[in-house]
Amino acid sequence: MPRVSPLRSPYPPDIQMQFDQIMRGAPPLMLFRVMAGHSRAWDKFRGGSLLDRGPLPLRDREIVIDRTCALNGCEYEWGVHISTFATAAKLSPEQIRATVVEGSKAACWSVAERALLAAVEALHQRSTLGEAEFAALRSHYDEDQILEIILLCGFYRTVSYLARALDLPLEENAVRFPH
Known part of the structure; x- marks a missing residue:
């Protein structure tokens, strides 16, 4: 069990509606069940969560999220x-x-994806982007997308903190880190 008790079904109607919207019919994740039990935290989480599609293609969005979670050792969310x-x-x-092991150094990425991963890694390591990293991003992404990349890194760092500090058990059907 996590360090903070999750909500148990049946959920209040407003929470069930929110779970249905986020999970699209799948059972709610433990992280959501824990957060939803605390209205202020749940509202803030959903308000800043970037759970919508946003300006990035799904592939780029997932590369950012997966690498951010991996760098933070968050096997749960990854x-x-x-x-x-x-x-x-x-x-x-x-x-x-x-996304877990080599990051931007792996040969399997396109030039744009390497720039994306290098930005994720810089934000994780230094909390900023150098001129070269920002220029590399700018050559492949517009300003809305660059802001989304930075926001995703920050949000999923927070998600990583939550999942790890709350000691969330790994979801049953989730993939495990490669060894």
């Missing part, structure tokens, strides 16, 4: 995203592995 979105994002087994 595994949920890989199991849910990797096929739709057309991530190969080599690329999935690279």
